[in-house]
Amino acid sequence: MNTQIQGPIPHLLLVEDDMTSQGFFQFALESLPATVDVADSFASALQRAESGHYDLWLIDVNLPDGDGPTLLQRLRVRHPRVSALAHTADASTETQQALQQAGFSETLVKPMTRETLLKAIRRTLAKSAVSSDIDDDAQVPHWDEAVALTALNGQQAHLRALRELFLSELPVARNAVAQALDQHDLVALRNQLHRLQASCGFVGALRLARAVRQLHNNPELPSARQQFDAAVKALMD
Numbered sequence: 607m608n609t610q611i612q613g614p615i616p617h618l619l620l621v622e623d624d625m626t627s628q629g630f631f632q633f634a635l636e637s638l639p640a641t642v643d644v645a646d647s648f649a650s651a652l653q654r655a656e657s658g659h660y661d662l663w664l665i666d667v668n669l670p671d672g673d674g675p676t677l678l679q680r681l682r683v684r685h686p687r688v689s690a691l692a693h694t695a696d697a698s699t700e701t702q703q704a705l706q707q708a709g710f711s712e713t714l715v716k717p718m719t720r721e722t723l724l725k726a727i728r729r730t731l732a733k734s735a736v737s738s739d740i741d742d743d744a745q746v747p748h749w750d751e752a753v754a755l756t757a758l759n760g761q762q763a764h765l766r767a768l769r770e771l772f773l774s775e776l777p778v779a780r781n782a783v784a785q786a787l788d789q790h791d792l793v794a795l796r797n798q799l800h801r802l803q804a805s806c807g808f809v810g811a812l813r814l815a816r817a818v819r820q821l822h823n824n825p826e827l828p829s830a831r832q833q834f835d836a837a838v839k840a841l842m843d
Contacts, residue, residue, distance in 0.1 A: 616661040616731055621651045621677065622693070627716060631664065634720040640729070648672030655681050656685075660688055662730060662742050667694035677709035682709065683768065689730045733827055747812055748840055754810030764811070764814045772809045773841060779805075780838045783821075787831060795825055813837050 618635065623646045635642050643658070645651035648671040655663075663681065667674040678690050692710040694701065702713045710728045711725045714723060758764045777801050786795035800821045806815035817837040820830045 619643050619660045619663045621645045621665045634723050665688040733796040750810040769809045
């Protein structure tokens with residue numbers, strides 16, 4: 607299985623005071639690839655975070671001078687967009703729920719396998735990338751006139767007619783996507799999104815096309831659905 611992360615090499619901060627656990631994490635993370643800094647305490651983690659940018663924090667729940675949730679709260683004051691994974695030997699449901707409420711994306715229970723660790727990191731980094739794209743989405747124009755007119759040999763009348771047809775069918779497509787999401791029917795969802803992606807291309811619906819791609823790639827991500835709904839609403843208003 608390919609465990610490599612595509613795109614720029616991520617910078618990770620591993621917060622772990624146990625030397626054996628540190629060694630496991632470092633050996634496992636060698637295959638990502640990634641740049642990994644290690645902090646062995648609450649205080650050293652804060653110092654590391656002050657001196658560099660990180661794409662992901664891997665935080666031990668119990669530290670010699672503090673606890674993981676409090677550390678995450680402190681880190682998020684200055685770096686609110688960085689995702690975090692918790693790791694702990696406590697497998698109880700109560701602990702995992704508390705860590706989720708504290709803001710951790712996932713909780714890894716020690717001991718874990720290398721594949722479990724790498725999959726969690728890949729999932730979290732992928733979601734962070736999509737969230738970053740969504741944050742920037744407000745800068746994307748609704749319509750791309752140049753692309754649409756090029757496809758239609760510059761015929762403005764044809765483009766207007768196609769857009770009218772597209773907008774008349776958009777509520778039906780939006781409802782079909784919503785139904786597929788609510789029913790967790792990924793096959794129906796991706797069929798609907800595939801058709802909608804093609805239609806967006808014909809009429810130059812740039813922002814909606816981008817939202818469709820995001821939702822297709824991350825149907826479980828609430829922010830991707832919100833961005834899709836917002837892009838549809840903007841065109842229909």
